Amino acid sequence: MKQLWLALYYAIAFRLPGPPMPGGRIGHKVRQSLAGRLFKSMGDRVIVGTRVEFGSGADIEMGSGSNIGRSSWISNDTVFGANVMTGPEIIVLSYNHATQMNGTPFNQQGYSSRSPVIVEENVWIGTRAILLPGVRIGRNSVIGAGAVVTKDVPPNSVVAGNPAKVVKQFTTASKP
Numbered sequence: 001m002k003q004l005w006l007a008l009y010y011a012i013a014f015r016l017p018g019p020p021m022p023g024g025r026i027g028h029k030v031r032q033s034l035a036g037r038l039f040k041s042m043g044d045r046v047i048v049g050t051r052v053e054f055g056s057g058a059d060i061e062m063g064s065g066s067n068i069g070r071s072s073w074i075s076n077d078t079v080f081g082a083n084v085m086t087g088p089e090i091i092v093l094s095y096n097h098a099t100q101m102n103g104t105p106f107n108q109q110g111y112s113s114r115s116p117v118i119v120e121e122n123v124w125i126g127t128r129a130i131l132l133p134g135v136r137i138g139r140n141s142v143i144g145a146g147a148v149v150t151k152d153v154p155p156n157s158v159v160a161g162n163p164a165k166v167v168k169q170f171t172t173a174s175k176p
Contacts, residue, residue, distance in 0.1 A: 002037070002038065002056070002058070005034050005037045005038055006038060006056060006057075008034055009031070009034040009035070009038065012030070013027070013030045013031045013034050014031075014050070014051060014052075014053075015050065015051070016030055016031065016050060017050060018049050018050045018070060027050060028047055028048075031047075031048040031049075031050075031052070032046055032047065032048060035048045035054075035057060035062075038054075038056065038057035038058065038060075039057045039058075039060045039061065039062055040057075040058060040059050040060055040061050041061045041062070042061075042062045043062060043063045043064025043065065043066070043082060044064050044065075045064055045065045046062045046064070046065070046066055046067065047066075047067035047068070048067070048068050049067065049068055049069050049070035049071070049072065049088065050070045050071070051070055051071045052068050052069075052070065052071070052072050052073075052074065053072070053073045053074070054068075054073075054074040054075075054076060054078075055075070055076040056076055057076060058076060059076050059077040059078075059116075060074065060076060060077070060078050060079075060080075061078075061079040061080065062080045062084075063080055063081045063082035063083065063084065063121060064082045064083070065082055065083040066080045066081070066082065066083060066084040066085070067084070067085055067086060068080075068086055068090075069086040069087045069088035069089065069090060069127070070088045070089070071088050071089045072086060072088065072089060072090045072091070072092075073090075073091045073092070074090075074092045075092050075093055075094035075095065075114075075116075075117065075133075076094070077094050077114055077116040077117075078092050078094065078116065078117050078118075078119070079116060079117070079118045079119065080119045081119060081120045081121030081122070081123070081139065082121040082122070083121055083122045083123075084119050084121070084122070084123045084124075084125070085123070085124045085125070086124075086125040086129075087125065087126045087127030087128070087129070087145060088127055088128075089127055089128045090125050090126075090127070090128065090129050090130070090131070091128075091129075091130045091131070092117050092130075092131045093117070093130070093131065093132055093133050094114050094115055094116050094117055094133050094134075095111050095112055095113070095114045095115070095133055096111065096112045096132075096133055097109065097110075097111060097112070098110050098111060098112055112133070114133070115133040115134035116134070117131050117132075117133065117134065117135055117136075117137075118135075118136045118137070119131075119136075119137045120136070120137060120138055120139040120141075120155070121139050121140075122139055122140050123137050123138075123139065123140070123141050123142070123143070124141075124142045124143070125137075125143040126142070126143055126144050126145030126146070126147065127145040127146070128145060128146050129143045129144070129145065129146065129147045129148075129149065130147070130148045130149065131143075131149045132148070132149060132150050135149050135150070135151060135152055135153070136152045136153070137149070137152075137153045138152070138153050138154050138155030138156065138157060139155045139156075140155055140156045140170060141153050141154075141155060141156065141157045141158070141159070142157075142158040142159070143159055143160075143164065144158065144159060144160030144161070144164070144167075146160075146162070147159055147160050147161060147162065147164040148161075148162040148163055148164055149163075149164045150163040150164065151163075153166075154166065154169075156169055156170040156171075157169055157170070158170075
């Protein structure tokens, strides 16, 4: 049955509009329903934007009140806590190409082992941010637009740049 839901998602729901376009609320509801059948777990009020790619979704966990912005690419073993907000076109990677200097061309070496990305609760990920394999984003943090996150982000932080660096620490934790 999961194969049917996956086919329906990529064949139909993937392309349905999102707000403010006509039919956008219906598009959100259809994607939410199908993602709920595909993801490992999904809380309530989750929004999956139009043209979001996530492989089979079988190991994705989404907390309540979270969203994935339009045209994003999310690796299959990503965990989003509650109230995670993303801009459009983010990329979350949990694996990479193998890169051994052993005489074998890189395109023939296969892939590294998977290393899930964990985004804790109440995080804002800006447009076109990239999260690399194995990073953990601490709660109450902001990832600046276009940031490339190569290492863990401490809680209550704002990071920006390539590679992303802490540019601000919140002194009082906000409440999710």
